[in-house]
Amino acid sequence: MTSFVEYDAPDFDRREPQAVRGLVHNPLTLAPANALDAEEMVDFFRAFEEVAFCDWQDTTRLRRILLRDTTLAYVARNRYGTLVGAIIGGLLGTRGTINHLAVSEPYRQRGIGETLVERLIRDMKRQGVRRLFLFVDDDNATGQSFWDSQGFNEARGETTYEKDL
Numbered sequence: 001m002t003s004f005v006e007y008d009a010p011d012f013d014r015r016e017p018q019a020v021r022g023l024v025h026n027p028l029t030l031a032p033a034n035a036l037d038a039e040e041m042v043d044f045f046r047a048f049e050e051v052a053f054c055d056w057q058d059t060t061r062l063r064r065i066l067l068r069d070t071t072l073a074y075v076a077r078n079r080y081g082t083l084v085g086a087i088i089g090g091l092l093g094t095r096g097t098i099n100h101l102a103v104s105e106p107y108r109q110r111g112i113g114e115t116l117v118e119r120l121i122r123d124m125k126r127q128g129v130r131r132l133f134l135f136v137d138d139d140n141a142t143g144q145s146f147w148d149s150q151g152f153n154e155a156r157g158e159t160t161y162e163k164d165l
């Protein structure tokens, strides 16, 4: 059974009094993503131009990925069950990667992105991961500020090589 963790407003909003008031009546739920979330997650991630969600990544593929024990993913939902944030990452031995992260615009800058990352990092540490890596577009200034704020550093002296299969 999937374990759900309920978060009240204070966990999600430490900053804006107005947003806190809004969230008191609109608590968010954070839960590990499972295969049933795949379809919604595909639509969700595709809606963000900053998220490099490949065309070939469809519901069936994502469902299979979510079922693997090397995949870690969380979804944040509002009180109506609408997806407002999601993160997905994977384990590669002692390294881990964060593939995709997004938060719906009206819900941004309330600590949801940070909370999703904290959850994933907590799980990765438990699985023995010692270093995380991820890719951010050069023109995604918000994404870069966000990862800076989470203690990530730009890799120096390394070039990323890639090949489509």
Ligand SMILES: CC(C)(COP(=O)(O)OP(=O)(O)OC[C@H]1O[C@@H](n2cnc3c(N)ncnc32)[C@H](O)[C@@H]1OP(=O)(O)O)[C@@H](O)C(=O)NCCC(=O)NCCS
Binding pocket: 015, 048, 050, 051, 101, 102, 103, 104, 107, 108, 109, 110, 111, 112, 113, 114, 115, 135, 136, 137, 140, 142, 143, 145, 146, 147, 149
């Ligand atoms: C990046 C993103 C996930 C951040 O989500 P969020 O819930 O708004 O982030 P948080 O509220 O947890 O912010 C944590 C910190 O990130 C930084 N940050 C977040 N948004 C920022 C912005 N617009 N400008 C500058 N810094 C920002 C701040 O340092 C912030 O801490 P602070 O609020 O105490 O200043 C969200 O903007 C998003 O979905 N962007 C589009 C998709 C994307 O770019 N994903 C990342 C691709 S790698």
